[in-house]
Amino acid sequence: MSIVEIQKAVSDLPEVERGTLATWLLESLPPHSHEDASAEGVEEATRRREELDSGRVHPLSSDEF
Numbered sequence: 001m002s003i004v005e006i007q008k009a010v011s012d013l014p015e016v017e018r019g020t021l022a023t024w025l026l027e028s029l030p031p032h033s034h035e036d037a038s039a040e041g042v043e044e045a046t047r048r049r050e051e052l053d054s055g056r057v058h059p060l061s062s063d064e065f
Helices: 003-011 015-028 039-054
Strands: none
Touching: 003 015
């Protein structure tokens, strides 16, 4: 399956499922540098993810962005 085919299939998923997939993809990547893997950066990312997961914060659509 090509990346274009994957993108097409993923674009048809509901927003929540696309978000779950995006989270998994990002978590599957290694940190780019020591700075990216800092405890503060991880804590900030965890806090933001919890805000999204709890519904306290709502993501912007690509059109809103």
